Amino acid sequence: MLRIAWPYDGQVLNRWQGHPGPEGLQVHVQGQVYGRATVAVNGQPAAAATGQFAATITLQPGANEVVARADGAYGVAEHHIQVWYDPHGLRRYRLSVDDNSFWLREIGRNQLTYESLFDCWYLRLWRDLHERYGLRVVLNIYYETDDGFNLAQFPERYRAEFEAAADFLKLAWHARANLPDRPYEYQGYERVAADYDLVAAEILRFAGEQTLSLPTVVHWAETTAAGFQALVDRGVRNMSGIFKVLNGRQVGNYYLRDERADLAEQCAQWIDRSNQVAFSQADITLNNTPLEQIAPHLEALTHRPEHAEIMDLFTHEQYFWDFYPRYLPDHPQRVEEAVRWVTEHGYEPCWFHEGYLGGPEIRGL
Secondary structure: OEEEEEOOOOEEEOHHHOEEEOOEEEEEEEEEEOOOEEEEEOOEEOEEEOOEEEEEEEEOOEEEEEEEEEEEOOEEEEEEEEEEEOOOOOOEEEEEEEEEOHHHHHHHHOOOOOOOHHHOHHHHHHHHHHHHHOOOEEEEEEOEOOOOOEHHHOOOOOHHHHHHOOOOEEEEEEEOOOOOOOOOOOOOHHHHHHHHHHHHHHHHHHHOOOOEOOOOOOHHHOOOHHHHHHHHOOOOOEEEEOOEEEOOEEEOOOOOOHHHHHHHHHHOEEEEOOOOEEEEEOOEEHHHOOHHHHHHHHHHHOOOHHHHOEEEEEEEHHHHOOOOOOOOOOHHHHHHHHHHHHHHOOOEEOOOOOOEOOEOOOOOO
C-alpha cells in the first residue's frame, strides 16, 4: 500500500501552505507506505520510516501532477494525485446573500412611487456599504414568492439604474422559490436548467447583462450530478458550499459524497477533476453569528492556511425584514462588521464567478 496523505488530490494550495519562491511553491509531501521500500516523490528521494514517508517538492503555478513511487520487497507501486498552486497571493473576499425575493416584491409592488431602486432601504444598504468600503455584493434570487409575486411582475423602468450599479451589485439565480427545502437534491438536468433559464431571462430583461452573475450558490447547496451539469453547461466554474456533517448527514455538498465531500471540507478550496469546477467552503454565515463573535471568527480563519487567502462570506435576505419570524434587528450591523473587518485587514472585494474564485485564472483550470 502506498498513499499520498497530503496534499490532497484536487487541493488548491496557496502561499500560506508552503514556501513560495521564484521557482514555485515548496511543499512537504507526506504519506504512508507498507513495508520496507525506497520511496521517491516526483523523483525526489523521500525519508521513509515506520510506514511513513515525506519529501519536499516544488509545485509550479497551476496544475501539478504529484507521483509517489515505492520500490521494495512487495514490488513497485505508484500513487498519482493532481493539485493546483494559486501563485497570485491575492487576499480577497466575496459577500453573497441567499434567498432574495422580498426586496423584489417590495419594489415591484411600489413601482409607481419608487422613483429609484434605492428608494428601497434594502438596496440602499448595499449602496451605502459600497460607498464606505468598496463592497461588491451578489444577491441570489428566487423567481417567485408564496403570495403570488414573481419576477415577470418586476418592471423594466429601473434597468438603467441596475446597469449603472453593476460594478458593485449583481443578481444571480438561486432557485425557483424558497420552498420546498432542498429543491434540487433529487432533481435532474432538465429541472435545474429550466429554473435557471427562467430566472436568468428575467434578470436580463429588467436589469441587463452587466447585472447577471453566474450562480456560485444553489439553494441548500444540494444537487444531483446531472442537475449540477446543467449549471456547468451554462458556464459555472466556481461554487460555494458548506461541506459539513450534521446529525450524521453530509450537508451543503451538492452532488459530492463521502470522500469527495470530505476533501472539499478539508481543503476549503478543492477542484472536482471530472468537471474542473472549483468548490469553496463558506467561511461564515452572518445570520448565524452574533455580532460580537464576527471579528474573532474571521481573525481565527487568518491563522488557518487553507482559509487565509480567500474569505467566503454569506448571509440570507429574510433576516433583514421585520415581518420575518426570525428577524434579526442587528443584521445590517453584522454585515457591516464583517465587511469592515475584511477591508481593514487587506482583503479586496471580488466576484466569485470570475477567474479562479474571484482572482486571476490559474493554469490548468
